[in-house]
Amino acid sequence: MKLSTKGRYGVKAMFDLAMNYGKGPIPLKNIAKRQQISEPYLEQLMASLRRAGLVKSMRGAQGGYMLANSPENITVGQIIKTLEGPLAPTECVIEDETTECSKAEYCVTRLIWEKIRDSINNVIDIITLQDMINDYHKINKKNGYMYYI
Amino acid sequence: MKLSTKGRYGVKAMFDLAMNYGKGPIPLKNIAKRQQISEPYLEQLMASLRRAGLVKSMRGAQGGYMLANSPENITVGQIIKTLEGPLAPTECVIEDETTECSKAEYCVTRLIWEKIRDSINNVIDIITLQDMINDYHKINKKNGYMYYI
DNA sequence: CTCAATCCCGAGTAAATTGCTAGGTTTTGT
DNA sequence: ACAAAACCTAGCAATTTACTCGGGATTGAG
Numbered sequence: 001m002k003l004s005t006k007g008r009y010g011v012k013a014m015f016d017l018a019m020n021y022g023k024g025p026i027p028l029k030n031i032a033k034r035q036q037i038s039e040p041y042l043e044q045l046m047a048s049l050r051r052a053g054l055v056k057s058m059r060g061a062q063g064g065y066m067l068a069n070s071p072e073n074i075t076v077g078q079i080i081k082t083l084e085g086p087l088a089p090t091e092c093v094i095e096d097e098t099t100e101c102s103k104a105e106y107c108v109t110r111l112i113w114e115k116i117r118d119s120i121n122n123v124i125d126i127i128t129l130q131d132m133i134n135d136y137h138k139i140n141k142k143n144g145y146m147y148y149i
Numbered sequence: 150m151k152l153s154t155k156g157r158y159g160v161k162a163m164f165d166l167a168m169n170y171g172k173g174p175i176p177l178k179n180i181a182k183r184q185q186i187s188e189p190y191l192e193q194l195m196a197s198l199r200r201a202g203l204v205k206s207m208r209g210a211q212g213g214y215m216l217a218n219s220p221e222n223i224t225v226g227q228i229i230k231t232l233e234g235p236l237a238p239t240e241c242v243i244e245d246e247t248t249e250c251s252k253a254e255y256c257v258t259r260l261i262w263e264k265i266r267d268s269i270n271n272v273i274d275i276i277t278l279q280d281m282i283n284d285y286h287k288i289n290k291k292n293g294y295m296y297y298i
Numbered sequence: 299c300t301c302a303a304t305c306c307c308g309a310g311t312a313a314a315t316t317g318c319t320a321g322g323t324t325t326t327g328t
Numbered sequence: 329a330c331a332a333a334a335c336c337t338a339g340c341a342a343t344t345t346a347c348t349c350g351g352g353a354t355t356g357a358g
Contacts, residue, residue: 003238011258027303044347059354060303106292108297109298124265149252149256210326210327
């Protein structure tokens, strides 16, 4: 029951972009270096995020990536779901799945998986990139670190 | 972010044992058949559950497995954690891990993984096998099914 | 107008994990 | 004695993960 690196790297990279929101396009190379992620691998993740409409890109020299919306309008849930697929503990409780399990009506274990799914979604759909920035400032003020990871 | 079959099969098998609590040892073969799980595979899972002290076994003819405690004293969380390991979304927020990440103090993403971890644990550590039995009776009364899955 | 910086794209791949199967040994009630 | 059961160890095919690699297309700056 672990998140893969896709979800973890994705959130880090998007947080990095949020910290640089409004400063024009940020080259992938810089993000990868700051967040310590393999550059060509991160490239693939950014491609998914772009196709999902969460980031915009500018090609060519002085190009890079930027958030497609302001940090308070992008949730961690959007990022994770884009990169990992729907965040359900089992196949049978993936929301908006067309083919439902034939035993769904009387399956007791299903009720548990639904509760787990809902509790996860309640957390990640509420946290925005702006919340992360606020957390960062709080931590930073307290102990004086300057990294954003 | 899926549960593996270990966790899913484990919960099903333990629910099966809970439905048969007090009826003496239940042979693995019967559980496997009712819950539609490969018998030798389930055997491995039961071995883990036995070593964790969640079930007791009787060898020989008329032998089988039974819960080591009453259904209201066994949680879904105990079962899943035994079979899947600690239920944390990332390595860095596994509880009672000795080697902590060096960036833990100022890591903003870590705060998110902790919230996800806690929300999952709050759900599964509260649900007992007795709760599942109660759910079963509720569903069963409503629509007349007799399976327990 | 060139060129370096950048994003874009598809393929390949080693290592780990998952979900089993296979083939035995030991114990015990009837 | 014997059959039904738990117990144990090993192996293995398929899938997934976390990348790497090699090139092509754009574009701003000099």
